[in-house]
Amino acid sequence: MSTLLLDHIDKYYGKTKAVDHLYLDVKEGELVTLLGPSGCGKTTTLRCVSGFLRPDKGDIYIGKRKVTDIPPEKRGIGLVFQNYALWPHMTVFQNLAFGLQLKKFQKKDIEQKVGEALATVKLEGMEERYPRQLSGGQQQRVALARALVLEPDILLLDEPLSNLDALLREQMRFEIAELQKRYGITTIYVTHDQTEAMVISDRIVVLNNGKIMQEGSPVDIYSKPANKFVAGFMGTTSFIEGSVQGNLGKYVQLQTNDGLFIYGIGEGFKEGDRASVVVRPENIGIIEKSSVSHEEDAKNIFKVSVLRASYVGEVIDYKFKVKNTILRAKGDAKRPLRSGDTVTVYLNPDELPIIRSD
Amino acid sequence: MINRRVLKVTGEIVLLIVSFLFLFGPMVSLFLWSIAEQWYWPSPLPQRVGLDYWKQALGLQKSFAIGAVSIVPAFFLSLTIALITVVVCMAIAIPAGYALAKYKIPFGGIILFLFLMPKAFPQQPVFVNLLQSFTRLRLAGSIPGVILVHILVGLVFGVWITNATFKSIPPELEEAARSVGANGFKTFLRITLPLAAPGLFSSAVFVFITSLDEFTGTFFIGLPFVHTLPLTLYSSSGYNMQFASVIAIILLIPSIFFMVLIQRILKAEYVGGMGG
Ligand SMILES: Nc1ncnc2c1ncn2[C@@H]1O[C@H](COP(=O)(O)OP(=O)(O)OP(=O)(O)O)[C@@H](O)[C@H]1O
Ligand SMILES: [Mg+2]
Numbered sequence: 001m002s003t004l005l006l007d008h009i010d011k012y013y014g015k016t017k018a019v020d021h022l023y024l025d026v027k028e029g030e031l032v033t034l035l036g037p038s039g040c041g042k043t044t045t046l047r048c049v050s051g052f053l054r055p056d057k058g059d060i061y062i063g064k065r066k067v068t069d070i071p072p073e074k075r076g077i078g079l080v081f082q083n084y085a086l087w088p089h090m091t092v093f094q095n096l097a098f099g100l101q102l103k104k105f106q107k108k109d110i111e112q113k114v115g116e117a118l119a120t121v122k123l124e125g126m127e128e129r130y131p132r133q134l135s136g137g138q139q140q141r142v143a144l145a146r147a148l149v150l151e152p153d154i155l156l157l158d159e160p161l162s163n164l165d166a167l168l169r170e171q172m173r174f175e176i177a178e179l180q181k182r183y184g185i186t187t188i189y190v191t192h193d194q195t196e197a198m199v200i201s202d203r204i205v206v207l208n209n210g211k212i213m214q215e216g217s218p219v220d221i222y223s224k225p226a227n228k229f230v231a232g233f234m235g236t237t238s239f240i241e242g243s244v245q246g247n248l249g250k251y252v253q254l255q256t257n258d259g260l261f262i263y264g265i266g267e268g269f270k271e272g273d274r275a276s277v278v279v280r281p282e283n284i285g286i287i288e289k290s291s292v293s294h295e296e297d298a299k300n301i302f303k304v305s306v307l308r309a310s311y312v313g314e315v316i317d318y319k320f321k322v323k324n325t326i327l328r329a330k331g332d333a334k335r336p337l338r339s340g341d342t343v344t345v346y347l348n349p350d351e352l353p354i355i356r357s358d
Numbered sequence: 359m360i361n362r363r364v365l366k367v368t369g370e371i372v373l374l375i376v377s378f379l380f381l382f383g384p385m386v387s388l389f390l391w392s393i394a395e396q397w398y399w400p401s402p403l404p405q406r407v408g409l410d411y412w413k414q415a416l417g418l419q420k421s422f423a424i425g426a427v428s429i430v431p432a433f434f435l436s437l438t439i440a441l442i443t444v445v446v447c448m449a450i451a452i453p454a455g456y457a458l459a460k461y462k463i464p465f466g467g468i469i470l471f472l473f474l475m476p477k478a479f480p481q482q483p484v485f486v487n488l489l490q491s492f493t494r495l496r497l498a499g500s501i502p503g504v505i506l507v508h509i510l511v512g513l514v515f516g517v518w519i520t521n522a523t524f525k526s527i528p529p530e531l532e533e534a535a536r537s538v539g540a541n542g543f544k545t546f547l548r549i550t551l552p553l554a555a556p557g558l559f560s561s562a563v564f565v566f567i568t569s570l571d572e573f574t575g576t577f578f579i580g581l582p583f584v585h586t587l588p589l590t591l592y593s594s595s596g597y598n599m600q601f602a603s604v605i606a607i608i609l610l611i612p613s614i615f616f617m618v619l620i621q622r623i624l625k626a627e628y629v630g631g632m633g634g
Contacts, residue, residue: 087531
């Protein structure tokens with residue numbers, strides 16, 4: 001267990017800047033997720049921490065120890081890869097025992113530690129199997145056990161679940177989070193899956209083009225996105241663009257180009273600023289289509305037409321249109337709307353973050 | 359419909375027989391020749407068979423036939439040359455193949471291509487040129503000279519196969535080893551080498567067989583003093599089909615043996631699990 005500090009690191013591949021002045025301070029026992037689209041520099045950052053890449057600028061500290069120029073095998077890190085990377089010529093036992101043998105543990109201790117590690121990932125009795133005799137999920141558990149058995153200071157996982165099917169992925173998320181908390185290992189977890197990041201993280205760091213876009217708790221990132229990129233990355237999102245008309249208590253009023261007025265939450269805006277309202281499907285409340293008309297100037301109530309409705313199980317995905325703005329919404333499948341219908345919707349201003357357009 | 363099927367099946371059978379003949383026909387004929395003590399045209403089979411020529415060739419029986427040679431010294435010479443060639447080739451090919459596969463070496467592609475050179479041009483001019491240099495270096499007609507030629511030719515297989523083998527090992531397997539505390543050398547020894555073993559072994563076998571069968575280079579560089587098995591085969595084949603056949607079969611044996619062995623090793627259990 002240890003802290004981890006990435007002190008303003010830069011990493012270039014030729015002329016491409018893959019990591020850009022990245023500063024990240026991870027607390028003891030904290031699970032930080034690097035979240036971002038493909039090519040944003042997640043793996044590169046992780047490889048700088050593991051020591052397979054050397055940052056061109058900046059330093060890395062594990063605890064108080066500067067490790068920038070220390071080889072991977074001396075950093076005390078555990079690695080879990082997307083493709084498991086178990087050694088195919090070794091049994092499960094040998095895979096786990098290899099590191100312990102290198103550290104000169106007694107045979108008896110090795111057996112005990114391996115046994116315990118396998119028990120924590122629920123793979124007792126698999127010692128003599130070869131990796132190819134295990135399912136993908138089991139292989140990833142072995143990989144996890146192999147990293148944990150050495151009780152590393154830092155655990156690094158690079159998209160460990162993306163080779164697994166959806167069901168297993170969901171189950172393993174919780175298992176990993178639970179193991180991480182039980183061992184209390186300082187962890188960096190890389191993923192491009194925002195749901196996974198939400199479930200598993202103490203803190204999420206959203207990356208784009210090698211830069212940190214925002215960092216914060218899952219709730220913060222979701223409900224107070226710092227910019228359009230972060231908002232757009234955290235699940236289905238619609239944006240309503242306009243210019244700020246003024247503040248009304250804690251609310252900011254926005255007017256769209258086609259004349260809609262909408263309220264949301266934001267700070268530090270002044271009249272005339274260009275801004276966008278972040279609208280998530282769950283923030284759009286559908287008022288029954290039979291209901292009588294509301295006062296026209298009521299806050300955040302709009303008449304929308306249904307452009308498209310598609311079933312996805314217990315809910316229906318909708319595409320609504322208000323004037324020239326498209327909104328993605330969700331509705332109860334028991335009371336379906338059809339495309340062409342006109343309905344009234346309510347957008348609760350307390351749930352609508354307003355962000356600066358840039 | 360039926361006619362068509364019959365035609366197809368017949369076609370397949372004919373194809374099978376033809377390919378069988380192409381593969382085994384020469385071998386059967388070689389074998390027949392090697393035991394033919396008397397075989398006059400146009401009889402389809404030898405009039406008298408026996409192991410006389412085998413015994414003579416192996417030096418078990420004194421021989422008075424024209425073109426008769428005792429192949430035992432040639433055999434051991436070829437074997438020695440082949441073994442030395444394999445050891446030297448692999449000693450160069452393993453580090454070279456590994457470095458070219460794992461590190462960003464400037465002009466790596468060109469270096470790899472250079473190893474192809476001895477095979478990329480018509481053989482005779484290459485070796486005639488080589489002979490001139492070797493004569494100057496006093497290597498012509500000597501066993502070290504011949505070994506050097508074999509090494510040059512063998513490196514083609516050596517470097518290319520080892521390179522491909524090391525490239526096929528996912529780098530994560532090595533990185534995982536580093537992460538559990540193995541330094542670069544231990545990682546190579548405990549992870550990379552065992553995983554590469556089948557490929558390295560195949561590469562060594564190819565080098566071995568290439569050396570055993572090498573003719574052109576040996577002919578230009580080695581004559582008149584170095585008589586390897588293929589050269590002995592060449593000089594006796596003009597006079598005596600029986601001796602030539604015996605030598606050819608002896609040359610075939612290691613090839614077949616190693617091919618079967620490679621086949622076995624490539625099927626070895628853990629290879630199937632690689633990269634998966
Ligand atoms: N070995 C390399 N040589 C040159 N450029 C590279 C190399 N590896 C990565 N890059 C580039 O660096 C950038 C960051 O790559 P990186 O692998 O860190 O992305 P990532 O966030 O892990 O993406 P993914 O989610 O697809 O794994 C990308 O633009 C990529 O093209
Ligand atoms: Mg990646």
